[in-house]
Structures are given as structure tokens and as C-alpha cells.
Amino acid sequence: xxxxxxxxxxxxxxxxxxxxxxxxxxxxxxxxxxxxxxxxxxxxxxxxxxxxxxxxxxxxxxxxxxxxxxxxxxxxxxxxxxxxxxxxxxxxxxxxxxxxxxxxxxxxxxxxxxxxxxxxxxxxxxxxxxxxxxxxxxxxxxxxxxxxxxxxxxxxxxxxxxxxxxxxxxxxxxxxxxxxxxxxxxxxxxxxxxxxxxxxxxxxxxxxxxxxxxxxxxxxxxxxxxxxxxxxxxxxxxxxxxxxxxxxxxxxxxxxxxxxxxxxxxxxxxxxxxxxxxxxxxxxxxxxxxxxxxxxxxxxxxxxxxxxxxxxxxxxxxxxxxxxxxxxxxxxxxxxxxxxxxxxxxxxxxxxxxxxxxxxxxxxxxxxxxxxxxxxxxxxxxxxxxxxxxxxxxxxxxxxxxxxxxxxxxxxxxxxxxxxxxxxxxxxxxxxxxxxxxxxxxxxxxxxxxxxxxxxxxxxxxxxxxxxxxxxxxxxxxxxxxxxxxxxxxxxx
Amino acid sequence: xxxxxxxxxxxxxxxxxxxxxxxxxxxxxxxxxxxxxxxxxxxxxxxxxxxxxxxxxxxxxxxxxxxxxxxxxxxxxxxxxxxxxxxxxxxxxxxxxxxxxxxxxxxxxxxxxxxxxxxxxxxxxxxxxxxxxxxxxxxxxxxxxxxxxxxxxxxxxxxxxxxxxxxxxxxxxxxxxxxxxxxxxxxxxxxxxxxxxxxxxxxxxxxxxxxxxxxxxxxxxxxxxxxxxxxxxxxxxxxxxxxxxxxxxxxxxxxxxxxxxxxxxxxxxxxxxxxxxxxxxxxxxxxxxxxxxxxxxxxxxxxxxxxxxxxxxxxxxxxxxxxxxxxxxxxxxxxxxxxxxxxxxxxxxxxxxxxxxxxxxxxxxxxxxxxxxxxxxxxxxxxxxxxxxxxxxxxxxxxxxxxxxxxxxxxxxxxxxxxxxxxxxxxxxxxxxxxxxxxxxxxxxxxxxxxxxxxxxxxxxxxxxxxxxxxxxxxxxxxxxxxxxxxxxxxxx
Numbered sequence: 001x002x003x004x005x006x007x008x009x010x011x012x013x014x015x016x017x018x019x020x021x022x023x024x025x026x027x028x029x030x031x032x033x034x035x036x037x038x039x040x041x042x043x044x045x046x047x048x049x050x051x052x053x054x055x056x057x058x059x060x061x062x063x064x065x066x067x068x069x070x071x072x073x074x075x076x077x078x079x080x081x082x083x084x085x086x087x088x089x090x091x092x093x094x095x096x097x098x099x100x101x102x103x104x105x106x107x108x109x110x111x112x113x114x115x116x117x118x119x120x121x122x123x124x125x126x127x128x129x130x131x132x133x134x135x136x137x138x139x140x141x142x143x144x145x146x147x148x149x150x151x152x153x154x155x156x157x158x159x160x161x162x163x164x165x166x167x168x169x170x171x172x173x174x175x176x177x178x179x180x181x182x183x184x185x186x187x188x189x190x191x192x193x194x195x196x197x198x199x200x201x202x203x204x205x206x207x208x209x210x211x212x213x214x215x216x217x218x219x220x221x222x223x224x225x226x227x228x229x230x231x232x233x234x235x236x237x238x239x240x241x242x243x244x245x246x247x248x249x250x251x252x253x254x255x256x257x258x259x260x261x262x263x264x265x266x267x268x269x270x271x272x273x274x275x276x277x278x279x280x281x282x283x284x285x286x287x288x289x290x291x292x293x294x295x296x297x298x299x300x301x302x303x304x305x306x307x308x309x310x311x312x313x314x315x316x317x318x319x320x321x322x323x324x325x326x327x328x329x330x331x332x333x334x335x336x337x338x339x340x341x342x343x344x345x346x347x348x349x350x351x352x353x354x355x356x357x358x359x360x361x362x363x364x365x366x367x368x369x370x371x372x373x374x375x376x377x378x379x380x381x382x383x384x385x386x387x388x389x390x391x392x393x394x395x396x397x398x399x400x401x402x403x404x405x406x407x408x409x410x411x412x413x414x415x416x417x418x419x420x421x422x423x424x425x426x427x428x429x430x431x432x433x434x435x436x437x438x439x440x441x442x443x444x445x446x447x448x449x450x451x452x453x454x455x456x457x458x459x460x461x462x463x464x465x466x467x468x469x470x471x472x473x474x475x476x477x478x479x480x481x482x483x484x485x486x487x488x489x490x491x492x493x
Numbered sequence: 494x495x496x497x498x499x500x501x502x503x504x505x506x507x508x509x510x511x512x513x514x515x516x517x518x519x520x521x522x523x524x525x526x527x528x529x530x531x532x533x534x535x536x537x538x539x540x541x542x543x544x545x546x547x548x549x550x551x552x553x554x555x556x557x558x559x560x561x562x563x564x565x566x567x568x569x570x571x572x573x574x575x576x577x578x579x580x581x582x583x584x585x586x587x588x589x590x591x592x593x594x595x596x597x598x599x600x601x602x603x604x605x606x607x608x609x610x611x612x613x614x615x616x617x618x619x620x621x622x623x624x625x626x627x628x629x630x631x632x633x634x635x636x637x638x639x640x641x642x643x644x645x646x647x648x649x650x651x652x653x654x655x656x657x658x659x660x661x662x663x664x665x666x667x668x669x670x671x672x673x674x675x676x677x678x679x680x681x682x683x684x685x686x687x688x689x690x691x692x693x694x695x696x697x698x699x700x701x702x703x704x705x706x707x708x709x710x711x712x713x714x715x716x717x718x719x720x721x722x723x724x725x726x727x728x729x730x731x732x733x734x735x736x737x738x739x740x741x742x743x744x745x746x747x748x749x750x751x752x753x754x755x756x757x758x759x760x761x762x763x764x765x766x767x768x769x770x771x772x773x774x775x776x777x778x779x780x781x782x783x784x785x786x787x788x789x790x791x792x793x794x795x796x797x798x799x800x801x802x803x804x805x806x807x808x809x810x811x812x813x814x815x816x817x818x819x820x821x822x823x824x825x826x827x828x829x830x831x832x833x834x835x836x837x838x839x840x841x842x843x844x845x846x847x848x849x850x851x852x853x854x855x856x857x858x859x860x861x862x863x864x865x866x867x868x869x870x871x872x873x874x875x876x877x878x879x880x881x882x883x884x885x886x887x888x889x890x891x892x893x894x895x896x897x898x899x900x901x902x903x904x905x906x907x908x909x910x911x912x913x914x915x916x917x918x919x920x921x922x923x924x925x926x927x928x929x930x931x932x933x934x935x936x937x938x939x940x941x942x943x944x945x946x947x948x949x950x951x952x953x954x955x956x957x958x959x960x961x962x963x964x965x966x967x968x969x970x971x972x973x974x975x976x977x978x979x980x981x982x983x984x985x986x
Contacts, residue, residue, distance in 0.1 A: 038837065084850040086896040092845035097837035124617030131624045132888070139885050142878070143839035344531065344590035346636035352585035357577040385635070392632050395625070403579040 002201070002213040002459050003468075005153040007260045009215035009225075016220040020064075023227040027064050030234035031101065035069050038099040040237035041145045043073075044230060045107040048152030049194070050181050051163030052216040057152070058103050060223045061230065071096060075106035087111065088136070098144060101230075106180060108133060109149075109200060116196040117184065126196075130203050141208040146233050149209055150226060151201055152216035156190055202394070202463060213459075261451045262458055263413050266470055272478040284484040285324035291491035292325060298359040301405040304487065305367045308412030309450075310440045311422040312473045313480075314365055317412065320480045321363065321487065330361035335370060347371060347389070348396055358404065368393055372457045377449045390460040401465030408487055409466060411454065412473040416447055495694070495706040495952050496961075498646040500753045502708040502718075509713040513557075516720040520557050523727035524594065528562050531592040533730035534638045536566075537723060538600040541645030542687070543674050544656030545709040550645070551596050553716045554723065564589060568599035569673075580604065581629070591637060594723075599673060601626065602642075602693060609689040610677065619689075623696050634701040639726050642702055643719060644694060645709035649683055695887070695956060706952075754944045755951055756906050759963060765971040777977040778817035784984035785818060791852040794898040797980065798860045801905030802943075803933045804915040805966045806973075807858055810905065813973045814856065814980065823854035828863060840864060840882070841889055851897065861886055865950045870942045883953040894958030901980055902959060904947065905966040909940060 011019065034040060044061070046054045058072060073094045082090045088108070096102035112129050115121045121129065137147055154162075184190045201211045212229055216222040272280075291297065304321065306314045318332060333354050342350040348368060356362040371389040375381035381389075397407050414422075423444075426436040443450065462468040469486050473479035504512065527533060537554070539547045551565060566587045575583045581601070589595035605622050608614045614622065630640055647655075677683045694704045705722055709715040765773075784790065797814065799807045811825060826847050835843040841861060849855040864882040868874035874882075890900050907915075916937075919929040936943065955961040962979050966972035 041838075081850075084852075085848055086892050086898075088892060089845060089848055092842060095838050095842055097834070099837070122617075124615075124621050127624075128617050128620045131620075135884070135888060139841075139881070139888075140839060142881065145839060341590070344592070345534075345588050346633060346638060348632075349585055349588055352582060355578055355582055357574075359577075388632070388635065391628070395628060395632075399579050399581060405579075 002153065002198075003462055004259065004262050004455050004459050005213040005215045006155075007215070007262070007265050008217070009221045009260065010218040011220040011224060013220070016224060019224045019227075023224065023231060024064050027227065027231050027234065028066060030231060030238050031065055031069060033238035034101075034234055035066075035099040037238065037240075038097075039144060039240065041096045041098045042101045042148070042230070042233060042237065043096065043104055043140075043145060044101065044148045044150065044226075045104045045109070046150050046152070046226075047107065047109055047197075048150070048216060049154060049156070049159045049190070050179055051159035051161075052152035052154040053162070053219055053222060054105055054152060054180070056219060057150075057223060057226050058105065061103060061227065064227060065101065069099070070101045070103060073102045073104045075104075075110065095145070108136075109204075110180065113193065113196050113200060114181075114183070116199075117189070117193040119192075126199070127203070130200060134204055134206055134209075137204075137209045138206070146237055147209045148229055148233055149204075149211045150229065151197065151211055151213045152222065153213050154216045156187070156194070158217060199464075205460075206391075259452075259455070262455045262470060263451060266413055266472050268413065268415050268418070268472050268474045270472045270478050271475040272481055274477065277477045277481070280481055281320065281484070284481065284488055285320070287488045287492070288321070288324040288484060289326075291488060292329070292361060297491075299404055301356050301358045301400075302361040302487075302491070303356065303400055303405050303407045304361065304363045305369070305407070305409040306363070306365050306412065307367065307369050307373070307410065307454075308471070308473065309414050309419055310443055311419050311426070311435075312412035312414045313476045314412055316476060317410075317480050317483050318363055318365055320484060324484075325361055329359065330363060331356065332363045332365060333367075335364065335366040348392065351396070355400070355405075368396070369457060369461075372461075373450065373453050374443075376453050377446055390457075393461055394463055397461075397463065397466040406490055407466035408490055409468045410471050410483055410486070411458065411468055412471045412479060414473050416444075418474045419444065495646065495691075496955055497752065497755050497948050497952050498706040498708045499648070500708070500755070500758050501710070502714045502753065503711040504713040504717060506713070509717060512717045512721075516717065516724060517557050520720065520724050520727065521559060523724060523731050524558055524562060526731040527594075527727055528559075528592040530731065530733075531590075532637060532733065534589045534591045535594045535641065535723070535726060535730065536589065536597055536633075536638060537594065537641045537643065537719075538597045538602070539643050539645070539719075540600065540602055540690075541643070541709060542647060542649070542652045542683070543672050544652035544654075545645035545647040546655070546712055546715060547598055547645060547673070549712060550643075550716060550719050551598065554596060554720065557720060558594065562592070563594045563596060566595045566597045568597075568603065588638070601629075602697075603673065606686065606689050606693060607674075607676070609692075610682070610686040612685075619692070620696070623693060627697055627699055627702075630697075630702045631699065639730055640702045641722055641726050642697075642704045643722065644690065644704055644706045645715065646706050647709045649680070649687070651710055692957075698884075698953075752945075752948070755948045755963060756944060759906055759965050761906065761908050761911070761965050761967045763965045763971050764968040765974055767970065770970045770974070773974055774813065774977070777974065777981055778813070780981045780985070781814070781817040781977060782819075784981060785822070785854060790984075792897055794849050794851045794893075795854040795980075795984070796849065796893055796898055796900045797854065797856045798862070798900070798902040799856070799858050799905065800860065800862050800866065800903065800947075801964070801966065802907050802912055803936055804912050804919070804928075805905035805907045806969045807905055809969060810903075810973050810976050811856055811858055813977060817977075818854055822852065823856060824849065825856045825858060828857065828859040841885065844889070848893070848898075861889070862950060862954075865954075866943065866946050867936075869946050870939055883950075886954055887956055890954075890956065890959040899983055900959035901983055902961045903964050903976055903979070904951065904961055905964045905972055907966050909937075911967045912937065 034042070046057055048054055062070060071094075073091075073096075075090065078087075078090065091108055094102070112121070112126070112133070116126045140147060181190075181193060184193045201213065205211045212225075214222055214225045214229075292302065306318060308314055322330065322332065331354070338350060351364075351368045354362055354364075368389075371381055372386050372393075376386040400407050423436060423440065426432040458468045458470075469482075471479050471482050527535070539550055541547055555563060564587075566584075566589075568583060571580075571583065584601055587595070605614070605619070605626070609619045633640060674683075674686060677686045694706065698704045705718075707715055707718045707722075785795065799811060801807055815823065815825065824847070831843060844857075844861045847855055847857075861882075864874055865879050865886075869876075869879040893900050916929060916933065919925040951961045951963070962975075964972045964975050
């Protein structure tokens with residue numbers, strides 16, 4: 001989840017100055033509008049590991065906003081008054097009035113996360129508590145409270161370094177640094193905390209109150225991104241827009257700031273040594289055959305998903321996988337336009353009917369992800385429909401994973417230049433010409449839209465049970481071996 | 494939950510003939526309309542204890558509908574094909590196409606209920622499975638599948654009798670009776686099953702797919718009620734209406750058939766022996782004082798809710814309770830129109846801020862139920878807002894209950910004649926005149942609307958942790974003693 005937040009997000013001093021000037025003016029305008037209307041309250045929940053700069057973000061927002069209409073709501077250990085009442089009472093007590101903005105440090109997620117990371121809650125109890133939280137947040141939303149749930153994402157080592165600095169600095173100012181997670185001083189404990197946080201973000205990102213994971217390594221980018229999210233919410237609230245009521249699905253809290261695509265982090269020029277290729281291919285195929293004919297595999301099952309750019313080499317890769325499988329026990333499903341039968345039923349029906357028997361392999365050459373890729377980009381699906389698809393897909397794959405299936409998903413990525421070369425090659429060779437359609441040229445023009453949709457897809461659906469693997473595919477041999485190796489290693493694990 | 498379904502619901506032969514004639518014609522019209530549009534599929538899930546007549550209902554619906562456009566989907570023990578795939582696969586496989594109606598016996602609720610009643614699932618695992626089910630059902634709804642979730646409610650002894658008869662009868666026809674719950678032959682096992690079912694109905698009644706609990710003792714009423722629910726859904730689907738998307742809250746699947754009010758089951762003429770009153774009052778008050786000053790009470794807390802007809806005697810009853818309490822440790826909250834402060838925040842805020850400290854008592858003279866009573870009847874709240882209030886209130890009271898508070902709720906009921914007598918009395922006596930407002934007379938004109946709202950309120954919010962107590966209040970002394978006794982007994986338990 002949120003792979004893309006781990007990419008470097010930086011802003012130069014000049015970029016920040018420009019963004020800040022723009023934000024200050026617009027934030028104030030929108031804030032006064034909301035204050036005058038008294039129709040909506042805004043709560044900005046600022047969460048993240050210590051050292052990611054939660055306090056700094058709050059200070060920055062105070063700089064940008066009219067501070068008479070803002071209040072900080074900060075929760076640490078409960079007081080006696082609070083302890084004498086149900087846990088939710090203190091958050092209710094401090095609820096900001098309509099027209100006002102509350103900046104929340106230590107929100108209701110905190111106690112839950114802590115108990116989960118300290119292993120005081122088992123999975124089921126945690127899930128229940130999260131569902132209860134979802135219901136409360138939905139109720140707030142319907143009552144006119146807009147929630148902005150922010151997780152400041154920072155590499156652990158970096159956070160520790162910044163924290164050490166912050167302590168020094170704050171010591172000089174005689175102001176205590178905001179330390180929320182004092183109990184998680186050991187690296188192992190922090191890892192458990194991050195795990196619990198990811199689980200929470202995955203499960204409680206709803207259409208009405210999605211999480212925004214904000215890369216926090218660069219304070220300038222971090223503050224501008226948070227300011228931008230707040231601005232969007234204020235503007236929506238001022239326009240009287242209620243958040244979508246149609247769906248509990250994951251929506252995209254997209255910042256207007258430039259976001260790097262996941263492909264930008266790949267080294268597409270990776271190549272495999274052509275001489276060693278054949279031998280390694282055979283070895284991997286042999287391991288795949290062994291793993292899928294082993295006795296234990298009969299209670300399991302394998303679902304392979306291939307997505308990627310047009311002409312990225314899905315077909316050839318699938319062939320190398322297929323060769324290693326017992327032909328009675330696999331099936332390749334190409335995804336074309338839905339039939340009448342399929343159109344008459346819910347979207348996922350055509351994939352459910354192709355769920356393999358246990359012990360079999362289903363290979364999907366394009367898949368249920370069509371809804372959040374082509375259907376989204378081409379406008380074949382309404383936003384509320386593709387937005388809820390993220391959660392439905394996660395649920396579908398979780399059902400497969402929890403009943404013993406292995407779900408392995410690949411995105412085959414090539415560069416725009418490589419794609420052009422392959423298209424031209426297809427045009428020239430008569431036996432390849434059938435592979436190229438006018439659609440392919442049209443999709444190519446929307447390259448950046450597809451790339452943004454792909455990045456969000458992977459951010460939202462790379463779950464712990466069914467993670468995505470990005471495959472550098474400019475070199476076909478490299479791609480094939482990486483795919484086979486990934487499958488074999490997941491099967492053998 | 495669903496107290497009112499336990500009242501006798503009967504139809505004479507003549508009433509049924511009239512209802513049937515009406516239903517047949519309209520069902521066919523609506524069915525053909527839906528079939529032509531091919532926009533919505535309908536699934537009628539028929540659940541209930543064995544003997545309640547699930548099979549009979551299906552047969553009856555076939556009589557009334559065009560049977561080419563209907564299919565029965567019946568699930569028992571999974572077949573080998575089904576066992577080889579995830580549990581949800583068989584339901585997906587059989588999904589009726591748009592334009593068609595599926596009558597489902599043994600729906601996805603069945604396996605869950607069974608595992609819960611056999612204690613194979615603990616509370617948390619059950620809750621999680623129910624939430625997953627809610628998400629799936631919501632997805633179906635958004636994909637154009639209308640679910641009608643029916644629970645046929647029948648007294649256990651009666652169901653057993655009917656079942657014995659049915660076995661005989663069906664034996665003669667050489668047709669097996671539909672026995673879904675063969676493992677629950679012992680009365681104790683059946684009680685656990687009913688418990689698990691109630692829990693499920695309470696937790697999975699959402700705005701988009703609410704349960705309808707249909708009284709099934711009288712086959713005529715039962716069939717007419719189910720037919721009526723199907724008709725409403727078909728007509729909505731034909732009109733292109735999507736079920737409310739705004740809310741996951743409990744909606745009211747109200748049948749157009751006459752429904753007895755919960756008050757009709759009360760004997761309002763109950764009286765207490767006036768000579769013994771004073772003595773018993775003192776004795777109960779003494780027990781109340783003891784219970785609320787006991788050491789254990791400091792970790793608990795008491796929340797009392799008084800609702801009822803105007804002039805039902807809430808004030809006098811509250812006085813008798815109050816007299817027994819330590820004045821430093823209780824507070825009476827009258828509920829008037831919300832203040833500006835309150836209006837600027839979510840509805841439940843003004844009640845949350847009055848949640849007592851542990852060890853204290855809060856008495857609410859009218860309460861958060863205003864939203865589903867006066868605000869509903871007078872139109873102060875939009876339907877989607879009062880509909881979601883049922884679930885929000887259940888969540889609120891559950892949070893109180895789970896953190897150790899005792900929530901005790903009373904409905905004080907008087908007859909229309911008694912109310913008139915008391916109004917006239919108030920008009921005549923100058924010192925009582927302030928108690929009577931023009932509103933009281935206006936509300937009186939909407940007596941039956943208030944009674945229906947009250948019945949639904951009690952059906953939807955009488956939970957296991959916070960049940961309602963109906964109080965026959967024509968005789969004030971009887972009412973006061975019943976209230977005190979209920980509080981004392983719950984405290985002592």
C-alpha cells in the first residue's frame with residue numbers, strides 16, 4: 001500500500017515559495033467562506049511516526065490560516081475526568097463547531113494503533129474496532145464534519161535522525177518535542193507499529209474519509225501537500241459539496257502537487273545476460289513445475305494477474321509460465337468486452353466464475369483491474385463506481401487469499417520509446433500486424449493518464465495478501481525471468 | 494429487537510382473498526416492467542426457523558409471478574465442485590441476470606449462522622464475518638441487485654408443531670420438507686440459533702439491505718406480507734429508484750399491511766393496590782439507594798431514558814427515582830430545542846457531553862430518541878437522517894454498555910382517553926396549566942403516527958445491552974413501581 005509515497009518527493013525553495021503564496025491566499029479565502037456559512041466543520045487529523053514533523057505541520061497551518069478560527073486538539077494520556085467516561089467522550093467534548101477548523105494530534109486512531117502494536121488486540125478485535133471507527137467517521141461526515149486523515153510517511157531511519165535533531169533543537173527552546181510513541185523506542189517495536197498503521201490505513205480508507213499518505217522527508221513538500229489537501233476540502237465545503245455518499249470505497253485524495261509515478265523509480269534498462277537466459281529459464285520452469293505438482297498445492301491454487309502497458313510482452317511472458325504447467329490444470333483468461341451474460345450481472349461476476357478449483361492455476365491476461373485502468377481513463381465507468389472498485393477488489397482477493405489461493409500480480413512496464421519501437425515492428429511484420437489495433441495508438445496518447453491510474457491502483461491494491469510486482473520489461477528476457485522467479489519464490493515460501 | 498413481530502398478525506380468509514387479488518395483478522405488472530428494462534435483478538432471501546414455512550412462501554410466490562422469469566436458488570451442503578472453491582463462489586455462479594427474480598433458500602447467512610450457533614465462531618470472528626457480508630451486499634446493491642432479506646418469525650413451540658405436521662403431510666406427497674437446521678433438534682440448540690439470528694439481524698440491517706422480520710404464525714398474513722415486500726421492491730426497481738445511497742443505517746421495510754402497535758399488546762388498565770403502594774415504593778427506593786451507593790457501582794454508572802406519550806407521567810416517575818439517589822451524584826436532563834452551541838455540532842453531541850462520570854446517574858427526560866420520534870413525525874429530520882439514527886443510537890448505547898454503564902429505557906404508555914382526561918385536568922387546575930402547550934394538542938392529532946414511530950423505534954433499538962421496557966401508565970402508581978422495580982432488578986443482576 002502507498003508504494004508511491006516512498007518515492008522521493010521534493011520541492012525547491014522557489015517552488016515552495018510559489019506554492020506557499022498561492023496557498024496562503026486561497027486558504028484564507030476558503031476559510032472565511034466556510035466560517036461565514038457555518039455549515040461544515042473541518043478536522044485535520046495529523047498522524048505519523050515521531051520525527052515525521054506532526055508539530056511542524058500544525059505550526060505551518062497556523063501560519064497560513066486565520067488563527068481565531070482554528071483550534072488545536074491534542075490528546076495524550078487521558079486525564080481523570082476523561083478516564084471516568086467512555087473512551088470516545090473526550091473527542092466528542094472537543095468537537096469543533098461548524099465553521100471552524102480543528103487540528104488534531106493524537107486522534108482516536110492513536111489508542112487503537114498502540115494497542116494493536118503492543119499486541120493487546122488480536123486481529124479480529126482490531127478489525128472490529130476499525131469497523132466501529134469507520135461507522136463513527138461516517139456519522140460525522142453525514143453530520144457535516146469533514147475529516148482529513150493524514151499519515152505522514154517517512155523512512156524509519158530518517159525519522160530517527162530527525163527526531164534526535166528535533167530533541168536538541170526543542171531542548172534549546174525549552175519546548176518539548178511532540179513524542180507520541182515513546183513506548184516504541186526499539187526498532188522492532190517501531191516495525192510493529194508501522195505494520196499496524198498500514199493495516200489500519202488499508203482497512204479504514206473509505207470514500208467519505210480516505211487516508212492521505214503524505215511523503216514527509218522533505219518538509220517543504222510535506223507542508224505544501226497538507227496545505228493543498230486542506231485547501232481542497234475547504235473549497236469543497238464552501239461550495240456546499242457533501243463528500244460522495246454513494247460509496248464507502250477508497251477515494252483518491254489526490255494532491256494537486258506533482259506526484260512521481262511508480263515507473264519513474266524503475267530502471268527500465270535492466271537487461272538479462274542473453275547467454276545465461278535459456279539455462280535460467282529452464283531452471284525456473286522446472287521449479288515451477290515441481291511447486292505446482294507438489295502434494296500441498298492441491299489444497300492451494302494459483303491466480304496470476306498480468307497487467308501492463310500495451311506491447312509490454314504479457315503474451316510472451318504468459319507463454320513461458322504456461323509451458324511449465326500441467327495443461328489439464330491451468331486456464332488462460334483473456335479479458336475482452338463483456339458478453340451479454342456478463343453485462344447482466346455485477347462487475348466481478350465474470351471473474352468469480354473463473355476462479356479456479358483448488359489445485360489449479362488461472363492466468364488472467366488483463367483482469368478485474370480493467371475497471372480502475374481503462375474504464376477509469378476512458379470514462380466507461382462513473383467515478384463512484386471505479387472508486388469503490390478498489391475496496392471490492394481488495395475484498396475479492398482477500399477472500400481468495402484467506403481460502404488458500406496464492407494471488408500474484410504483475411505490472412509489466414516499458415518506456416514510451418520502447419513501445420513505439422514495438423508498435424512499428426508490429427506494423428512492419430505481417431504476422432504481427434493483427435496484434436496492433438487503432439486502440440493501441442489512442443491509448444498511447446493518454447500515456448500519463450494511464451500512468452497516474454496505474455500508480456493509484458498499485459497504491460490502493462497492493463495488499464499484504466496480494467502484493468503487486470513491478471516488472472522492468474524493456475528487455476523481454478529480463479521480464480520473463482523476473483516474473484517466473486517471483487511466482488516460484490512465492491510458491492516455495 | 495422486533496418485538497412487534499411477536500404480536501399476533503392474522504388475516505381472515507376474506508382479507509387474504511382481497512390482498513391476493515391485488516397482489517397478483519400488481520406483481521405481474523411490476524415483474525414484466527423489470528424484465529423488460531433489464532436494469533435490476535431481485536433476490537428474495539427467505540430465512541427463518543424450520544417450520545416457519547420457507548418452502549410454502551416460495552411456492553406461493555411462484556403462483557403469483559410469471560414463473561419463466563423466476564428461479565429458485567437453493568443451497569444445502571456444498572457439492573464437490575463447490576467445496577473446491579471459495580465459499581462465496583456458488584452464490585456468484587448462480588447470480589440471477591438483470592430482469593430476473595431469484596428466490597433464495599439457504600443464503601450466505603446460513604453457514605455463518607450455523608457456525609455461530611454451534612459456537613465455532615467467537616464474537617469477534619462473527620462480527621467480522623458479518624461486516625464482510627455487509628460489504629458484499631452493498632456491492633450487489635450498487636451493481637443493481639436488489640436484496641430482500643426476510644426472516645420468518647415464529648414462536649419455537651409453534652414451529653415445532655407445524656414442522657411435525659409438515660413432515661407427515663410431505664411424507665404423503667413423497668416430497669421432503671425443507672429442513673435447514675437439522676443439527677438444531679434440541680431446544681437449547683435452537684435457542685442458540687435464534688440468539689445468533691437476532692444478533693445477525695441487529696447488526697446487518699443496513700439502509701440498502703435491511704432485514705424484514707415477517708410474523709409467520711398465520712400463513713395468510715405471512716404470504717401476503719412477503720408478497721407485499723416483493724411488490725414494493727419491484728415497483729421501486731421499475732421506477733428506476735436506487736435504494737438510498739446516503740446511509741448504511743437501518744431503514745424501515747414497512748409492509749403496507751396493517752401492523753399492530755406494541756401498545757395494543759399492553760393491558761393499560763393495570764392498577765396497583767393503592768393501600769400497599771406507599772410501603773412498596775419505600776422498599777424499592779431503599780433498594781435503589783443501596784444499589785447506587787454500593788462499592789461496585791463506582792466503576793459502573795446508570796443512564797436512564799424516559800420516553801412516552803405526553804402527560805404519561807414521566808415527571809412524577811422521575812421524581813420517585815430521584816428521591817432515592819444521592820443528589821451529588823445524579824443529574825436530570827430535560828431535552829428542549831437545541832442551543833446554538835448544539836446546533837453547530839453533530840446530533841449526538843449534546844447527549845455525549847452529558848454522559849455521566851462512572852459512578853453517577855444521568856436521567857434523560859426525553860432523549861436522543863427525539864430524532865426518530867418527534868423529528869421524524871414532524872418532518873424536522875430528513876428520512877435518510879432519522880433512518881441512520883437507529884444504527885447510530887445502537888452504537889452509542891453499545892459504547893456505554895461495553896464500558897460498564899447500565900442503560901435502562903422506558904416507554905410510558907397511556908390510552909388516548911386517559912390522555913384527554915389529563916389534558917382537561919391540566920387546563921382546569923391553574924398550577925398545572927403551564928404543563929400544557931398547544932403542541933400537546935397538535936401531537937395528539939398525530940397519535941397513530943407517533944404510535945407507529947414508537948413501534949419501529951422499539952423494534953430497531955431494543956438491543957441486548959439496552960432493552961426497552963414498556964410501562965402501562967394509565968395508573969400512575971403502577972407505572973412508578975414498575976419503573977423502580979425494573980431499575981433495581983437490572984442493577985442487582
